[in-house]
Amino acid sequence: MSKVISVLNQARFHGIADVTELGVQGMISLRGDLSSARLKTAARTATGATVPEPHRVTISDQGGLCWMAPDELLVLVPYAEVSTRLTKLQDALAKDHALAVDVSDARAVFQLGGPHAREVLAKLSPVDLSARAFTPGMLRRTRLAQVAAAFWMTQDEAFRIVCFRSVAQYVFDLLSIAAQDGSEVDAL
Amino acid sequence: MLILECPYCGVLADETELTPGGEAHLKRFGPGSSDEAFHGYLFERENPRGVHFERWRHSYGCGKWFHAARATDTLEVFGTYSAQVFDPPEEIRKKITAKRPGWTWKDLS
Ligand SMILES: [Zn+2]
Numbered sequence: 001m002s003k004v005i006s007v008l009n010q011a012r013f014h015g016i017a018d019v020t021e022l023g024v025q026g027m028i029s030l031r032g033d034l035s036s037a038r039l040k041t042a043a044r045t046a047t048g049a050t051v052p053e054p055h056r057v058t059i060s061d062q063g064g065l066c067w068m069a070p071d072e073l074l075v076l077v078p079y080a081e082v083s084t085r086l087t088k089l090q091d092a093l094a095k096d097h098a099l100a101v102d103v104s105d106a107r108a109v110f111q112l113g114g115p116h117a118r119e120v121l122a123k124l125s126p127v128d129l130s131a132r133a134f135t136p137g138m139l140r141r142t143r144l145a146q147v148a149a150a151f152w153m154t155q156d157e158a159f160r161i162v163c164f165r166s167v168a169q170y171v172f173d174l175l176s177i178a179a180q181d182g183s184e185v186d187a188l
Numbered sequence: 189m190l191i192l193e194c195p196y197c198g199v200l201a202d203e204t205e206l207t208p209g210g211e212a213h214l215k216r217f218g219p220g221s222s223d224e225a226f227h228g229y230l231f232e233r234e235n236p237r238g239v240h241f242e243r244w245r246h247s248y249g250c251g252k253w254f255h256a257a258r259a260t261d262t263l264e265v266f267g268t269y270s271a272q273v274f275d276p277p278e279e280i281r282k283k284i285t286a287k288r289p290g291w292t293w294k295d296l297s
Binding site for chain 2: 054055068069070072126140141142143148
């Protein structure tokens with residue numbers, strides 16, 4: 001069987017921040033009533049994480065849940081387990097007005113780290129990324145320059161960024177240009 | 189820069205995160221209506237200097253449509269509210285009246 005690689009094959013850029021395309025990540029888009037007990041249980045069973053508060057993520061050692069909209073979660077699971085966990089999720093929600101779809105191969109995931117990560121992202125999105133306003137565990141679904149993206153902050157104050165696979169190269173280039181050496185703004 | 193609070197996800201979204209959806213509270217006239225009513229539905233729009241009601245979509249964010257009441261001459265925002273209503277809620281109208289006594293918009297005041 002051929003080896004699965006991600007869209008940019010884990011490309012890296014090192015400047016005032018470190019940009020890495022993270023390789024394949026299992027992702028399921030789940031839409032439904034986030035307050036329903038059945039959906040909450042199904043999402044927790046699939047990931048080991050509890051349904052997050054609005055604009056937040058919850059991460060466990062088996063996966064995670066990202067709050068994307070009042071009726072939408074992005075379910076993070078290991079890539080190799082997407083189909084089994086998706087089937088379970090769909091079975092658990094068969095009687096509900098809910099939808100779960102595998103979007104793993106339609107997305108790209110980046111890691112943005114280093115002391116200037118906040119300001120690199122702040123150059124690209126209309127979000128307050130000051131330490132006072134944006135803290136670990138928070139998520140924003142917004143835009144990076146001209147394309148849609150979502151990002152959240154991990155416990156070590158780095159960012160995970162998710163965008164459509166079709167614009168992965170564009171987002172990698174954006175992040176790399178915003179992180180080029182000598183481009184510190186020091187405004188945050 | 190126009191900043192509107194999305195009533196669905198609570199984000200204070202700047203204009204670049206939103207998509208404008210034109211005039212609010214249009215009544216659709218489709219098949220079976222008079223030519224005049226259909227023409228009005230398609231083409232006749234308000235173009236006020238002052239209080240205005242619009243539809244917006246939080247397109248880069250949660251994706252929901254919503255309504256906004258604002259002033260076209262000052263960019264002041266009176267409030268945003270649910271997309272699932274035919275008219276601006278009382279609370280929004282009161283806020284407008286407090287700031288712009290005597291305002292009118294179509295048959296609202
Ligand atoms: Zn929203």
